[in-house]
Amino acid sequence: MRMGLGLAVKVPRSGAEEARRRLAGLGLLDRSRRIMRNGEFVYIPVTRPVELGFEVVSVSLPVAEPKAPMFRASYDVVGSVAIVNDMDMDVENARRLAELIMARHRRVRTVLQKVGEVSGVERVASFRVLAGDGVTETVYRESGCVYKLDVARVFFSPRLSTERLRVAAQVGENESVLDMFAGVGPFSILIARRHPSTTIYAVEKNHAACSYLLENIKLNKVEKQVKPFCGDAAEIVPQLDKQFNRVIMNLPHQSLKYLPLALSKCVSGAVIHLYVAEEREGEESVWERIKSVYAGLLLRETRVVKEISPRMVIRVYDLVVG
Known part of the structure; x- marks a missing residue:
């Protein structure tokens, strides 16, 4: 702590606030130094001698550090x-x-x-x-789950925590869930923890993310529910001998390309959570592209889950397979 020598008014603690207000009203406060208490007295820095019935002393007081600049960056x-x-x-x-x-x-x-x-x-x-x-490797805790990851080697967004809870809340008992782009496992593991009767197939292409996915499954003790697959969803999903009640497609810039593949693994009435990067007012054109893949899809809900830039957002489309 830096100290600065100068004049100060020495007053009893009981009268310090009244003295401060009086000095401030007269423009006599020295704002380059801080007020300090020492025992039963308070020292209020002033810019010059005052003749107001106060005791004026020369004393070293802490230097007031400049206020931190305001940043709007997120x-x-x-x-x-x-x-x-x-x-x-x-x-x-x-x-x-x-x-x-x-x-x-x-x-x-x-x-x-x-x-x-x-x-x-x-x-x-x-x-x-x-x-x-x-x-850059760390351990992150969210909604009662723990995830080990390296932020420089995998994709992970804490801003989707509310969205993960929203999806997990919709899952029914005994559902089969396909997480096509699972990352380090935040959707899959949360669902498994919240719904012990579910089975989740988690697919991830990034080698580092898949290694963390395997580790996180063990850390969260959901080995019996989450079945991991390391590789490209385009190659792995067609080989899965299973149909699903729910599919999570969190690959915003490419998810539409994989929609036909997801549909091929859905039972009637299944729900697809499709995440799309789009222009802020672009939901109508995206919905037309979705319907062009399969006209029998019903839109249950759509919402913006994350802002990318002033013009671009990530929007989720909750689709029901008719």
Whole structure:
């Protein structure tokens, strides 16, 4: 703590607030230093000697640190890792924000800035380290479940926690669920924990994500319910000798391409949760594309679950197979 020597009014604790208000009203407060209590007295820094019946002394008081700048940038905290989502923020401001994040979230050990959107067959974003030790593997807890993951090697969004709960709440007893793009398992494992009688087939192509999926199944003790498959859904799903009551398709930029494959594994009355990246007002055109795949699909509900940019969103379509 830095100290600064200067003048201060010394008053008893009982009269400190009244004295502070009086000095502030006269414009005499020295705001470069902080008010300090010492025993039964309070020292109020002033800019010059005052003749108001107060005792004025020369004393060292803590220097008032400048207020932190206001940032509008959004960030996510995943376990011990924080991610600044604003890719346009310059490095200097991003690092200042990282310091504020670490001061606010004591468990955060690494702060990253996203520098590239989720892309490629592995579905991973690009990051740079802003602060901390640079370790990107962490343990994240959500809705009574625990997930081990590396945010730099797998796709994971804590912003979908409410959506995962919404889907899990719809699952009925003894359902068979297909999670076509399971990631590290947040949909599959939550459903298994909430509905012990369900069976979930979890498919994931990203090798790192699949390794974490296997580990997370054990961590959450759902080995009997969640059956993992490491590989491309386009190759694995056709080989599954099973029909499903519910299909989760959380691959927003490519999910429509896999819709015919999902339909081939659905029983009549099955529900498909289809996640699509689209323009903010683009649901009508997307719905037309969905109906062109199979006219017998009924739309139970649609909603925006995540904003990507001012123009783009991720929307879920809850579809019922007629």
